[in-house]
Amino acid sequence: MKSSKPSQVFIKPYDKWNRRFDSLGGISLVLILITFFNHPLWLTVLTLISSSVSTLGPVVLLVLNARKKRKLSKMNHDR
Numbered sequence: 888m889k890s891s892k893p894s895q896v897f898i899k900p901y902d903k904w905n906r907r908f909d910s911l912g913g914i915s916l917v918l919i920l921i922t923f924f925n926h927p928l929w930l931t932v933l934t935l936i937s938s939s940v941s942t943l944g945p946v947v948l949l950v951l952n953a954r955k956k957r958k959l960s961k962m963n964h965d966r
Contacts, residue, residue, distance in 0.1 A: 898959075901952045905945065912941045
Protein backbone atom coordinates (compact mmCIF):
# COMPACT_ATOMS: atom_id res chain seq x y z
CA MET A 888 0.00 0.00 0.00
CA LYS A 889 1.35 3.42 -0.95
CA SER A 890 1.87 6.11 1.61
CA SER A 891 -0.29 9.21 1.24
CA LYS A 892 2.55 11.46 2.38
CA PRO A 893 5.01 12.66 -0.24
CA SER A 894 8.56 11.50 0.30
CA GLN A 895 10.95 14.07 1.67
CA VAL A 896 14.41 14.35 0.25
CA PHE A 897 15.75 16.38 3.15
CA ILE A 898 14.89 15.64 6.77
CA LYS A 899 14.91 18.16 9.59
CA PRO A 900 16.89 20.42 10.08
CA TYR A 901 18.33 20.12 6.58
CA ASP A 902 15.05 20.96 4.83
CA LYS A 903 15.13 24.48 6.29
CA TRP A 904 18.75 24.96 5.21
CA ASN A 905 17.93 23.72 1.71
CA ARG A 906 15.26 26.43 1.34
CA ARG A 907 17.77 29.05 2.50
CA PHE A 908 20.33 27.89 -0.07
CA ASP A 909 17.68 28.16 -2.80
CA SER A 910 17.12 31.83 -2.00
CA LEU A 911 20.88 32.38 -1.77
CA GLY A 912 21.19 30.96 -5.29
CA GLY A 913 18.81 33.64 -6.57
CA ILE A 914 20.79 36.35 -4.82
CA SER A 915 24.02 34.96 -6.29
CA LEU A 916 22.56 35.11 -9.80
CA VAL A 917 21.63 38.77 -9.37
CA LEU A 918 25.11 39.56 -8.00
CA ILE A 919 26.74 37.78 -10.95
CA LEU A 920 24.72 39.86 -13.42
CA ILE A 921 25.55 43.11 -11.60
CA THR A 922 29.23 42.16 -11.39
CA PHE A 923 29.29 41.43 -15.13
CA PHE A 924 28.35 45.03 -15.96
CA ASN A 925 29.89 46.86 -13.01
CA HIS A 926 32.83 45.06 -11.48
CA PRO A 927 34.35 46.70 -8.41
CA LEU A 928 36.59 44.44 -6.37
CA TRP A 929 34.35 44.32 -3.28
CA LEU A 930 31.36 43.22 -5.36
CA THR A 931 33.44 40.57 -7.10
CA VAL A 932 34.59 39.18 -3.76
CA LEU A 933 31.04 39.21 -2.39
CA THR A 934 29.78 37.43 -5.51
CA LEU A 935 32.55 34.83 -5.26
CA ILE A 936 31.71 34.08 -1.63
CA SER A 937 27.97 33.92 -2.30
CA SER A 938 28.39 31.69 -5.34
CA SER A 939 30.76 29.37 -3.50
CA VAL A 940 28.39 28.97 -0.57
CA SER A 941 25.37 28.43 -2.82
CA THR A 942 27.30 25.79 -4.79
CA LEU A 943 29.00 23.90 -1.97
CA GLY A 944 26.19 24.25 0.57
CA PRO A 945 23.71 21.85 -1.05
CA VAL A 946 26.47 19.28 -1.61
CA VAL A 947 27.34 19.38 2.09
CA LEU A 948 23.63 19.13 2.95
CA LEU A 949 23.25 16.05 0.75
CA VAL A 950 26.14 14.32 2.52
CA LEU A 951 24.90 15.24 6.01
CA ASN A 952 21.34 14.27 5.11
CA ALA A 953 22.43 10.87 3.77
CA ARG A 954 24.45 10.20 6.92
CA LYS A 955 21.52 11.12 9.14
CA LYS A 956 19.08 8.99 7.11
CA ARG A 957 21.46 6.03 7.28
CA LYS A 958 21.83 6.50 11.04
CA LEU A 959 18.04 6.72 11.53
CA SER A 960 17.51 3.70 9.32
CA LYS A 961 20.02 1.71 11.33
CA MET A 962 18.37 2.77 14.60
CA ASN A 963 14.93 1.73 13.31
CA HIS A 964 16.31 -1.55 12.02
CA ASP A 965 17.90 -2.38 15.39
CA ARG A 966 14.57 -2.00 17.23
